[in-house]
Amino acid sequence: GENVEQHPSTLSVQEGDSAVIKCTYSDSASNYFPWYKQELGKRPQLIIDIRSNVGEKKDQRIAVTLNKTAKHFSLHITETQPEDSAVYFCAASIDRGSTLGRLYFGRGTQLTVWP
């Protein structure tokens, strides 16, 4: 099945700096790549997603890029703020066969933004 790897596992940045989290996937049939943010003690919530027919997507300070050839995608957060501190998960979904719709998650990145 699909294997998603996420790096780094922890990331500390100064407020105002940028943060980048990278994920790789193994199955070239994956075509949907969401990112979830989980604050301490809360449920994961979708912050942005991208489909395989798009190379980049932006939403205010958050952007995601996708390189299908290299099978990797990245989350970029600019002008970080303390409220960005959370665990971020990447995921990939294969749109075919018996694994239709399954989400394969990375292990998460603990982002800490220091004021």
Next chain:
Amino acid sequence: NAGVTQTPKFQVLKTGQSMTLQCAQDMNHEYMSWYRQDPGMGLRLIHYSVGAGITDQGEVPNGYNVSRSTTEDFPLRLLSAAPSQTSVYFCASSYGAGTEAFFGQGTRLTVV
């Protein structure tokens, strides 16, 4: 619109006991899933369902059963609790493949 509702929020079990974690959604979503979250391990899929009457195993299904008799409900049964099942459990639902997954608030389970 309640979204995805999980009960209970906290539970302590003794080794060997059985229990059912409840999950209900009111968004008419076809896809429902159960995950467990352990430190450093991310979200691991236990079981999932693509519609009423259809279930399949995920990454870590041993020790858990599920059924999907209605679109709204997807209970997770622990047959004989073990300390290794101490974890935070999340239920999630989505409209279909390639759509946003909505998570419940989680159940923190401790098996002693």
